Amino acid sequence: MPSSGSESKGPSRARLLSEGTPEWIEQWSPEVFRKVGYGMAAGVVATGALGGPLTGLVAAVPVAGYWWLGLRDLKQESSTLKRNFPVLANIRFLLESIRPEIRQYFIESDSESVPFSRAHRSVVYARAKGSSDTLPFGTRRDLYKEGYEWICHSMYPAKPSNVELRATVGGPLVTQKYSAALLNVSAMSYGALSDNAILALSSAAKAGSFYHNTGEGGISRFHLEGGGSLVWNVGTGYFGCRGEDGKFDPEKFRENSTRPNVKMIEIKLSQGAKPGHGGILPGAKVTPLIAEARGVKVGQDCNSPPLHSAFGGPRGLVDFVDQMRELSGGKPVGVKM
Incomplete structure (x- = not known):
């Protein structure tokens, strides 16, 4: 062992490692x-x-x-x-x-990302291009991973049922009942979505025999061009059925609600993201096509008030539903809470 006199006067290696450089x-x-x-x-x-x-x-x-x-x-x-x-x-x-790109290209696996994995996105890309989205036998997924779902083959296959998985909407007072699919396109207004997005969704609704909710932004020409079944969402701004004063116009509502594409009407009680406050689309964003769909002037601020001016209270809402059903020719009218 070295003597105490031979010890180094400098800091020891252990001390350097403990303190860190x-x-x-x-x-x-x-x-x-x-x-x-x-x-x-x-x-x-x-x-x-x-x-x-x-x-x-x-x-x-x-x-x-x-x-x-x-x-x-x-x-x-x-x-x-x-x-x-x-x-x-x-x-x-x-x-x-560049962190997202580094993670996407070099780190994450095909099934890891949220909300859509690379595998799911690849299927969407392939279908959008008209390419084959199927692979031969085999899979890259971890079949033993906890939470993995699968369907076992039946030893004795059952005869396919002829029951159509749809729901008929409309009570005794509805003369134009609608057979709705169980999976449909939820509400998103034209303006929030582009021309091509609305056209694609409406076209898909027609091809898949399901409905497309317009959102409170009114019925645009792209909703109609796609040819799909529509649920017309009517909010506090009464877009597509409003008068010069911004209030509900029965005749304009009748004109739009009796279109063949419009299968049902939905009354939106208030702004979901801003309850009690309403919403506004700045005039700079009100293009000619948006103004056409909403029935407002180009370049003018477009307001969605916090509450409806056509009715007030539960009884008024019921009366308004009856009025809309009559004006639309007996189509189903619902309420979005």
Whole structure:
């Protein structure tokens, strides 16, 4: 064993490991940024003196970029991180911006992502392009993973049932009952969705024999062009059935509700995302096509009041349902709570 006199006066390796080595990133500061910049500038001068003016000019370009970026970070007031770590913080933001792509391309598996995995997205891409979405025998999924669902083959297959899995909507007072599918397209207004999105959803509703809820933004030409069955959503703004004063117009409602595509009407009581407050579509977003669908003026703010002006209270709601059913020619009228 070495004697006590031969022990090293410096810190032991165990002590260094226990304390940890300081990270140079944490030591970075505006002062360090300037010192590094001065050192790089001196290096440019030395490079130019030794290698000639052209070599010095080439070396000066990245140094000039370093100073420009760092001084800009020090002067800006939107990011504390950039002021405390000039130049260096930009690397962090760059990596943060490409983090989703790095995870998608290199880290996550085909079945890992939420809400739709790569495997599910590949099926959507293939079907959208008209390509085959089926694979031969075999699978990449973990069949032994907890929560995996499957259907066992029957030893004695049953005869397929001829019962159509649909629900008939409409009570005794409804003369135009509708046979609805069990899976349909929920409400999303034209304007929130694009022309092509509405057209695609309506076309799919026609091809799949299910309905498409218009959302409270009215019936657009793209809803009609797709040819699918529609549930006309009527909210507090009465879009598509409103008068100049913004109130319910029975004749305009009759005109739209009697269209062959419109199978049912849904009364939306209030804004789900902003109950008690209503909503507004700024005039800058009210295009000619949106104005046409909603029955408003182009470029004018489009308001959805917090409550209905056509009725008040439960009895008024029941009377309003009766009025809509009569104006539509006996079609089902429901209420969205």
